Amino acid sequence: MLSVREELIVLLKEQTGLEVYYYMPPVNVAVSMPLLVLEEVDNTDHFYNYHEETDKEIEITNVTYEVSIYSHNPMDLFVFVEIVDKIMKRVGFKKTYTSGDNHVEPLYCKTIRFTGKIQLTEDGYRVYR
Numbered sequence: 159m160l161s162v163r164e165e166l167i168v169l170l171k172e173q174t175g176l177e178v179y180y181y182m183p184p185v186n187v188a189v190s191m192p193l194l195v196l197e198e199v200d201n202t203d204h205f206y207n208y209h210e211e212t213d214k215e216i217e218i219t220n221v222t223y224e225v226s227i228y229s230h231n232p233m234d235l236f237v238f239v240e241i242v243d244k245i246m247k248r249v250g251f252k253k254t255y256t257s258g259d260n261h262v263e264p265l266y267c268k269t270i271r272f273t274g275k276i277q278l279t280e281d282g283y284r285v286y287r
Contacts, residue, residue: 160219160276162283163198166249170194170225173245174238183228192229192238199224204275218277218286223251226269235259235268246272250285 167178177183178194200222208215225246227238243253255271275286 159201160217160278160283161198161201161221162276162285163196163223165283166223166246167196169249170196170242170245174241176238192227192231192234194238194242195224195226195228197224197226198222199271200273216277218275220273221276222254222271222273224269224271226267228265228267230264230266232259232261232266235266239268239270242270246270250274250287252287 163180167180170176170178174194176192176194177190178196180195181197182195183189183193198221200220202220203217204220205216205218223246225242227235227242229235229238239256247253251272251274253270254273257267257269260267277284277286
């Protein structure tokens with residue numbers, strides 16, 4: 159099973175300057191806002207082939223990630239949605255869903271879903287739309 163979640167978390171941290179969590183942020187713990195949550199919501203095989211003679215395999219996986227932006231300030235949603243959208247598209251993902259603006263006191267939240275086909279290569283990974 160291929161996943162680039164860890165690579166995406168590093169990339170999102172570096173390019174947004176925000177904390178990025180795998181799942182919902184800790185409850186009853188001081189966290190800095192705004193923050194991002196990156197979840198892998200789907201991971202299925204697209205193609206797999208193993209060649210015994212060369213001991214090489216080719217694997218391509220369909221993946222879907224959701225990035226949720228949480229903040230106490232609703233204006234942060236607009237700023238970081240745009241930044242996250244550009245980061246994910248530049249890596250090669252396609253945006254397939256954007257939630258409405260959610261507000262559950264005291265947090266504002268917006269979620270964006272991205273899909274792609276990933277293949278690990280000798281140089282890292284490659285994302286196909």
